Amino acid sequence: MPDIAIIGGTGVYDPDLLKDTREYIENTVYGDVKITVGRYEDIEVAFIPRHGKDHSVPPHLVNYRANIMALKQIGVKNIIATAAVGSLNFDLKPGHYLLADQFLDFTKSRKNTFYEGGEEGVVHCDMTVPYCPEIRKAIKKAGNELNLTVYNGGVYVCTEGPRFETAAEIAMFKMLGGSVVGMTSVPEVCLARELGMCYGNISIITNFAAGISPHILTHSEVVEMMKESIHEVRRLIMHSLKYIPREKTCDCSKILDEKGVMK
Template sequence: MVKTAIIGGTGVYDPCLLEDVREIVETTPYGSVKVSLGKYAGMEVAFIPRHGLEHSIPPHLINYRANIKALQQLGIKNILATAAVGSLHFEFKPGQFVLADQFLDFTKNRGSTFYEGGEAGVVHCDMTVPYCPELREALVKAGRELEIQVQNGGTYVCTEGPRFETAAEIMMFKQLGGQLVGMTSVPEVCLARELGICYATVAIVTNFAAGITTGILTHSEVLELMKRNIELARSLMMSSLKYITEEKRCNCRKILDEPGAMK
C-alpha cells in the first residue's frame, strides 16, 4: 500500500524520479483527483501537482479538500509538500530550503475543513504543532546526507492570493512573527491533520517579499529560481523517504481519537 505522497507546488508539476508511473482518478465527495503512482527505491509513492500540470489552477481555487481526501482514500499516512515562498527576513535568502513549523492564516474564501456540521459533524482540530516534527526530522537527515542546507523551523504566513502582498501587509506579518509568505500551505496542512495524516512543507525561498528590498515582484522571478532549485528539492524529498518510520511518536494522528473524527 502507498504510504507517502508528494504534493508538488509551483515548479514541481511531474512525478520525476519515480519509476513505473501510472495515473489513476480517485473520486471523492469533493470532486475527482488525478493521482500519479510510482516507485522510488522500491517504495510506492503518490504524486499530485497542486496547481495542475500546466500551472493552470491559482492558489485560491485549488480543491484542497478533494486532494487531501483522495490521498486518505488511497491509504496515505505521510505527505511531503513543496511551496515557493517569499522571505520576510534577510536571514532567509532566495534558494534556501526551510521546513515550516508554524503558520499564520490570512486566507479568506477557502473550504478549510471536512467538518461542517450535519452528517459531517463538528470536530475542533488541535493545531499546536501543525507540521509533523518527525517528517521534518526525516527531511533534515536527508539534507545532511546530501549536504543540502535545510532550516528546520519558520513561521509561514498564508495569504489568499493570487496577487502578491503589499509592503504594508508584509510589515504587519513581520511584526506578528511571520518569516515566510506563500499562498498554499493553508488549508492543506489543516485538512491533512483533520484526517490524521502527517504533513510537512519544504518551503523554497524564491524572493524577498514586498518592501524588504526595492523593486517589484514578478511570477517569472519565482519560476526562474524554482527551476534552478527543483532538482535539489526533489532529491531532498526522495532521500527523506527512507527515514520515515512506520511507527511514529508525533501527535498528528491523535485527532482520530476524537469523537466523530473521520477514520
C-alpha cells in the same frame, strides 16, 4: 497502495522520479483527483500537482479538500508538500529551505474543514503543532546529508493570493513573527491534520518579499528561481522518503481518537 504522498508546486514533478508509474482518478465527495503512483527505490509514492498539470489553477481556487481526501482514501498517512515562498528575513535567502512548524492564516475564501455540521458533525481540531515533527526531522536529515541549507522551524504566513502582498502587509507579518510568506499551505495542512495525516512543508525560498526586495515582485522571478533549484528540490524530497518512520510517535493521528475513528 502508498502511505507516502508528495503534493508538488510549480515544476516539482518529473516523470523520471518514479518507476512503474500509473495514473488514475480517485473519486471523492469533493471532486475527482488525478493521482500518479509509482516507486522510488523500494518505496511506493503518490503524487499530486497542486496547481494542475500546467499550473492552471491559482492558489485560492485549488480544491484542497478533494486532494487531501483522495490521498486519505488510497491509504496515504504521510504527506510532503512543497511551496514557493518569499522571505521576511534577510537571513533566509533565496535558495534556502524552511520547514515550517507554525502558520499564520490570512486566507479569506477557502473551504478549510471537512466538518461543517450535518452528518459529519463539527470537530474543533487541535493545531498546536500543525506540521509533523517527524517528517520535518526526516527532511532536515536528508538536507544535511545533501549539504543544503534547511531550517527546521519557522512561521509560514499564508495569504489568499493570487496577488503578491503589499509592503505594509509584509511589515505586519514580520511584526507578528512570520518567517516566510506563501499562498498554499493553508488549508492543506489543516485538512491533513483533521484526517490524522502527518504533513510536512518544504518552503522553497525564491525571493525576498515586498518592501524587503529591492525591486517589484514578478511571478516570472519565482518561476526562474524554481527552475534553478528544482533538481535540488527533487533530490531533497526523494532523499527524505527513507527517513520517514513507519511506526510513528508523533501526535498527528490523535485527532482520530477524539472522533472515534479507527486508524
